[in-house]
Amino acid sequence: xxxxxxxxxxSPPHVYRTAERLTPWFAWSAAILIVxxxxxxxxxxxPDYQQGDGYRIxxxxxxxxxxxxxxxxxxxxxxGIGLIWRMKVAHAVAASCAPIGASFTLAALVTGxxxxxxxxxxxxxxxxxxxxxxxxxxxxxxxxxxxxAFDDVQRSDRISAVLAVVGVINxxxxxxxxxxxxxxxxxxxxxxxxxxxxxxxMLVPLLIMFVGFTLFFAAVLLMRLRGEVLxxxxxxxxxxxxxxx
Amino acid sequence: xxxxxxxxxxxxxxxxxxxxxPSYALTLAVMxxxxxxxxxxxxxxxxxxxxRLAIQEESRLAAEAxx
Numbered sequence: 001x002x003x004x005x006x007x008x009x010x011s012p013p014h015v016y017r018t019a020e021r022l023t024p025w026f027a028w029s030a031a032i033l034i035v036x037x038x039x040x041x042x043x044x045x046x047p048d049y050q051q052g053d054g055y056r057i058x059x060x061x062x063x064x065x066x067x068x069x070x071x072x073x074x075x076x077x078x079x080g081i082g083l084i085w086r087m088k089v090a091h092a093v094a095a096s097c098a099p100i101g102a103s104f105t106l107a108a109l110v111t112g113x114x115x116x117x118x119x120x121x122x123x124x125x126x127x128x129x130x131x132x133x134x135x136x137x138x139x140x141x142x143x144x145x146x147x148x149a150f151d152d153v154q155r156s157d158r159i160s161a162v163l164a165v166v167g168v169i170n171x172x173x174x175x176x177x178x179x180x181x182x183x184x185x186x187x188x189x190x191x192x193x194x195x196x197x198x199x200x201x202m203l204v205p206l207l208i209m210f211v212g213f214t215l216f217f218a219a220v221l222l223m224r225l226r227g228e229v230l231x232x233x234x235x236x237x238x239x240x241x242x243x244x245x
Numbered sequence: 246x247x248x249x250x251x252x253x254x255x256x257x258x259x260x261x262x263x264x265x266x267p268s269y270a271l272t273l274a275v276m277x278x279x280x281x282x283x284x285x286x287x288x289x290x291x292x293x294x295x296x297r298l299a300i301q302e303e304s305r306l307a308a309e310a311x312x
Contacts, residue, residue, distance in 0.1 A: 053259030060272035107275045111268040220279045227286035230294050243294045
């Protein structure tokens, strides 16, 4: 049995149909969790003892920043699998990730900036965490620009995958930047030495948002993936069935 | 349940309204755009695939007619 799942993952018609079937499940559970997280974060949770209601930016900032890293890691792993096993579906996953990741990286940067102004007194600092996150944004843009520079899909898949794999070194740098360097940015507040530093009334909406954003990513990824798989499989006979249904 | 005494206080966000609301608006806009972009990509690639299949079908029929 061991490798059958791997081969099915590599089969474009199987992936297309599975993605189609799974998308509404991810989309609806994401929608429910995000609405619950919005109510919890904006309304039900108590104000912070230092930052008052300003800290509520956390509930959109931290999940956006989480997605910026999760999406990049997914993109790099998929690109790497595509390079090693020459798997079209893996390249399609990587290509699907880039615009999602870029947009959430921008959201993390701008919401962080809007949080920084009242709390730190500035919209921007060339701080390790902020700078490495900005580099992540440029990595996404570079990846998309590189893809757009080639007409041949297979070539742009291979060349952009190399950039995605090399750039993944930035992910641990972003994550540990607040630990390694004396950063203006606060440390990890959800889990610090295994113990949460927030009361449950603040933590629960945040965890709901993390799960909701992750499921949202899955839903959008699966939708884009179908498009990217079709781009790479236009001549195959199964395409006839799915595009006329 | 909530820490806000009134709807006005909720909108004011303890004086941080100018920072909190744009953050939420931007994040929700990013989510909306992601859904829009994904649907557009899928619709376009389906259309391209359909057109290509139609062209293949035409050339196949033409080849059959000529033999």
